Amino acid sequence: MIEFGEISLSLALVLSLYAVVTSFISLRNSTFEFWWSAKRAVISNFLLLSVSIGILAYSLAIKNYSLKYVAEHVSNGLPTFYAISALWAGQSGSLLLWAWLLSLFTLVVLWQNRNFQFRLIPHVITTLSAILFFFLILLVFITNPFERMAFAVTEGQGLNPLLQNPGMMFHPPTLYLGYVGFSVPFAFAIAALLNRKLDSEWIVLTRRWTLFAWLFLSIGILLGAKWAYVELGWGGYWGWDPVENASLMPWLTGTAFLHSVMIQERRGMLKIWNVSLIVITFLLTIFGTFVTRSGIISSVHSFGASSLGYVFLAFLVLLITVSVYLIFTRREELRSDYHFDSYLSRESSFLFNNLILVGSAFAILWGTLFPVISEAVRGVKITVGPPFFNSVNVPIGIVLILLTGVGPLIAWRKASTHNLVRNFLYPGIGFFLALIILWFIGIRDLYPLLSFSLISFVLTGIVMEFYRGVRARKRVEQNIFRAFINLILKHRRRYGGYIVHIGVMLIFIGITGSSAFKAEVEKTLRNGETINLKNYQLTFLGVDYYKTANAEVLNASFRVKKDNKDLGVITPAKEYHPLQDQTMTEVAILSDYREDLYLILGGVDDDAVYVKAHINPLVAWIWWGGYVLIIGTLIAMWPSKKREATQSPVPKKTFNLKKTATPIGA
Amino acid sequence: MKTFILLTISIFFIAVPVLAETPTVSSVEKHLMCTCGCTMPLYTCECQKSEEMRTEIKQMIERGMTQQEILDSYVSRFGEKILSAPTKKGFNLVAWILPFLSVILVGGVLIKTVKRWSHPETKQESGPSEKLDPKYLEQLENELSHFEEKGE
Numbered sequence: 001m002i003e004f005g006e007i008s009l010s011l012a013l014v015l016s017l018y019a020v021v022t023s024f025i026s027l028r029n030s031t032f033e034f035w036w037s038a039k040r041a042v043i044s045n046f047l048l049l050s051v052s053i054g055i056l057a058y059s060l061a062i063k064n065y066s067l068k069y070v071a072e073h074v075s076n077g078l079p080t081f082y083a084i085s086a087l088w089a090g091q092s093g094s095l096l097l098w099a100w101l102l103s104l105f106t107l108v109v110l111w112q113n114r115n116f117q118f119r120l121i122p123h124v125i126t127t128l129s130a131i132l133f134f135f136l137i138l139l140v141f142i143t144n145p146f147e148r149m150a151f152a153v154t155e156g157q158g159l160n161p162l163l164q165n166p167g168m169m170f171h172p173p174t175l176y177l178g179y180v181g182f183s184v185p186f187a188f189a190i191a192a193l194l195n196r197k198l199d200s201e202w203i204v205l206t207r208r209w210t211l212f213a214w215l216f217l218s219i220g221i222l223l224g225a226k227w228a229y230v231e232l233g234w235g236g237y238w239g240w241d242p243v244e245n246a247s248l249m250p251w252l253t254g255t256a257f258l259h260s261v262m263i264q265e266r267r268g269m270l271k272i273w274n275v276s277l278i279v280i281t282f283l284l285t286i287f288g289t290f291v292t293r294s295g296i297i298s299s300v301h302s303f304g305a306s307s308l309g310y311v312f313l314a315f316l317v318l319l320i321t322v323s324v325y326l327i328f329t330r331r332e333e334l335r336s337d338y339h340f341d342s343y344l345s346r347e348s349s350f351l352f353n354n355l356i357l358v359g360s361a362f363a364i365l366w367g368t369l370f371p372v373i374s375e376a377v378r379g380v381k382i383t384v385g386p387p388f389f390n391s392v393n394v395p396i397g398i399v400l401i402l403l404t405g406v407g408p409l410i411a412w413r414k415a416s417t418h419n420l421v422r423n424f425l426y427p428g429i430g431f432f433l434a435l436i437i438l439w440f441i442g443i444r445d446l447y448p449l450l451s452f453s454l455i456s457f458v459l460t461g462i463v464m465e466f467y468r469g470v471r472a473r474k475r476v477e478q479n480i481f482r483a484f485i486n487l488i489l490k491h492r493r494r495y496g497g498y499i500v501h502i503g504v505m506l507i508f509i510g511i512t513g514s515s516a517f518k519a520e521v522e523k524t525l526r527n528g529e530t531i532n533l534k535n536y537q538l539t540f541l542g543v544d545y546y547k548t549a550n551a552e553v554l555n556a557s558f559r560v561k562k563d564n565k566d567l568g569v570i571t572p573a574k575e576y577h578p579l580q581d582q583t584m585t586e587v588a589i590l591s592d593y594r595e596d597l598y599l600i601l602g603g604v605d606d607d608a609v610y611v612k613a614h615i616n617p618l619v620a621w622i623w624w625g626g627y628v629l630i631i632g633t634l635i636a637m638w639p640s641k642k643r644e645a646t647q648s649p650v651p652k653k654t655f656n657l658k659k660t661a662t663p664i665g666a
Numbered sequence: 667m668k669t670f671i672l673l674t675i676s677i678f679f680i681a682v683p684v685l686a687e688t689p690t691v692s693s694v695e696k697h698l699m700c701t702c703g704c705t706m707p708l709y710t711c712e713c714q715k716s717e718e719m720r721t722e723i724k725q726m727i728e729r730g731m732t733q734q735e736i737l738d739s740y741v742s743r744f745g746e747k748i749l750s751a752p753t754k755k756g757f758n759l760v761a762w763i764l765p766f767l768s769v770i771l772v773g774g775v776l777i778k779t780v781k782r783w784s785h786p787e788t789k790q791e792s793g794p795s796e797k798l799d800p801k802y803l804e805q806l807e808n809e810l811s812h813f814e815e816k817g818e
Contacts (some may be wrong), residue, residue, distance in 0.1 A: 234710035241705075348780050355773055363765030370752065370761045378757055383699050385707050385750035392765050414784075520692065583708035585712050603717070 002067060005055035006146040008048040015041045015048070021127035027122040038125060042110055045132065046103040056093060056145050060086050065156055068147045069093055075158035076580055077549040083376030086159050088172040091293065092145035095171065099135040102128065102178040109184060120202060123191035132182055134315050142308055158579040167227040171386040175220030175247055181213025182250060186282035189275050193326040198333045203261045211637040214254045215630065221247050222626040223489040233585030233600050235520070235614040237622065240389040245368045249361045253281040256357035259350045266412065267347060268337030272327065275334065284315055310394055342414035342470040349410050353403040360396045364389065398450050401508060404501055405458035408465060430460030447517035453642045457503045462498045488635060496636025503632055506625030513618025522612040533613045536597055537561040539568065543604055551575040556601050556609045560590060571603040591620050689733035694723050697737055699750050707750045
């Protein structure tokens with residue numbers, strides 16, 4: 001059976017190259033047979049890679065230790081669902097998942113455009129198949145998931161205990177859905193450049209793909225944050241590790257892209273910027289993979305140093321060269337149809353929002369690479385960690401909040417004084433009201449004061465937009481609730497976007513609260529002793545010891561009281577996993593909308609325990625913000641039948657089948 | 667002069683977080699990396715090595731050392747890479763200043779470009795809408811702002 005997996009992988013390698021060549025030739029020579037054949041190659045690739053990934057997943061589930069990958073990532077006591085999740089716990093398995101997703105997305109693109117009304121599609125398939133070809137080279141020649149063990153074993157090395165967490169099961173696949181998802185708009189951009197067809201067609205065709213990729217990247221980042229918070233046991237959710245940074249950078253540039261494409265769609269401007277932005281976003285997803293696989297930059301997430309890093313570097317250089325060449329040679333076609341009418345316009349505010357988002361991504365990239373630069377220039381190894389990223393990104397983040405509020409309120413082309421007064425009055429009041437209230441309740445630090453006040457500005461602006469919309473709809477709808485729902489349903493993109501903004505603001509509330517007002521205490525306690533932290537009292541009740549299938553567990557019990565009200569017993573723990581010789585910290589968290597009580601068991605010594613207690617204010621808002629962001633994005637990307645039927649993005653006449661490729665379209 | 671102002675603003679931003687005057691284990695460990703090879707900041711690591719480092723920091727504080735003295739002691743033994751962020755001197759200043767400087771400079775260029783584009787002289791070349799009769803242009807502005815209020 002394993003042989004089938006291996007052969008499928010090799011066949012997919014050959015067929016992906018075949019798809020690159022045939023899809024490229026099909027448009028150049030207008031030859032139906034080549035296009036027909038390219039489509040079959042894409043379908044076959046998906047089927048072959050499904051066989052490969054299916055066999056690897058099955059081998060993990062049945063713990064077939066004849067495979068090196070299985071022996072290295074699962075063990076006898078590991079539950080089946082964690083065993084299957086080991087598919088993305090290792091280097092070759094995760095690359096196979098990447099390749100399989102890419103083959104699936106290529107197939108979906110083909111299916112979506114089965115009537116072939118758009119001239120770009122063959123070159124989109126060429127680009128996607130070329131990326132797949134690269135990943136399959138890695139899988140077949142460098143890190144084969146079907147490599148056999150040289151000797152028989154009856155027990156595997158097991159899955160890293162840190163990865164045995166439900167959040168962690170879904171964190172990598174969601175991130176990969178985001179990373180691989182950005183391949184599609186990138187492929188459309190490259191196809192548009194190759195075809196010199198640089199109007200808004202490629203943007204309209206990929207809007208949902210971009211939102212899809214952005215959504216999953218957002219979910220992946222939030223799941224990673226939640227996992228770090230619950231599982232790593234240091235009291236935070238974001239450590240600015242190079243691999244965390246690598247996921248945030250394409251998210252930031254992807255967010256910039258989602259905004260700037262609106263300017264091209266509406267005004268035919270920023271064409272060169274939009275093409276560059278999606279190229280940068282895709283390059284950053286590959287850069288993230290390079291960081292994880294190369295070992296060149298130190299990270300807790302690394303799969304370890306390997307030759308794979310240099311292959312990724314070569315691929316990155318190739319992608320940059322091709323993209324820069326295509327953009328440079330098409331610069332005339334990429335000129336804007338119109339120019340800005342005023343810097344007091346939505347276009348300009350989006351432009352500055354882009355500057356801040358890309359500036360933040362650059363700051364993170366710069367910090368991530370600076371240790372390598374420092375070593376090259378000075379010969380001195382340095383570390384760039386959380387203090388740097390926090391100092392640099394907090395002011396940038398505050399400007400970003402401001403621009404999030406300004407963008408939706410300002411008119412396209414040129415804002416009139418009437419527009420400015422009318423739209424900024426209430427948000428301005430919201431800002432100053434929050435500032436005064438915060439000042440009077442004792443908040444004096446500049447950053448939280450500005451952050452919360454600006455969030456109030458943004459949220460007031462959004463509420464006013466909803467209010468005006470509902471009021472307008474009330475002319476045709478009697479019921480206010482129906483008016484509200486129909487307002488969203490009839491303008492999904494706009495109001496979905498506002499809901500996403502609400503979600504992002506909730507996340508900023510959580511980040512500001514938990515960063516600026518956290519409190520902590522650490523102490524050694526004996527039975528019956530109590531520690532006080534703000535209005536919490538924690539009394540140590542004793543320690544329990546027991547064994548599970550995979551670990552030995554030490555539980556410490558604490559009775560928690562808040563303002564003398566009993567909140568029950570919580571049990572932080574230490575788990576020792578003998579197979580991996582690894583000790584894990586299981587934190588205890590009591591959460592509500594105001595704050596989290598976060599208790600870490602540091603160590604146990606006879607009848608005494610060493611504990612750290614944190615109060616992390618407003619952390620729950622981050623996760624709620626994530627839910628709101630998901631809902632908003634789903635609304636924004638949900639297809640509207642009526643709209644699509646009446647407003648087809650590109651007239652079908654655009655691509656004349658008869659003239660260019662008579663037989664194509666099967 | 668402009669560059670000087672921009673640099674001052676940049677340095678203001680990076681200088682906001684200052685070292686605490688009275689050190690605690692928590693305040694010191696935020697500035698150090700764990701030496702176990704985990705590549706994590708000390709305050710996020712739970713390994714044996716990190717516990718030893720915390721104990722050592724506690725002893726240094728009890729001996730009356732300042733935060734800077736404790737950090738210097740670690741740098742002398744492990745090199746600059748023990749610090750969780752680059753120092754704010756020499757070549758390392760480039761790390762701190764460049765992100766702000768690039769955003770400020772690009773922002774300045776953007777403001778100038780948008781201003782130039784929106785200038786009446788260049789408007790002549792910027793698109794067909796400018797060739798409209800002022801009466802129709804006004805009507806278009808009104809309709810666009812009306813459209814803006816109503817829909818996407």
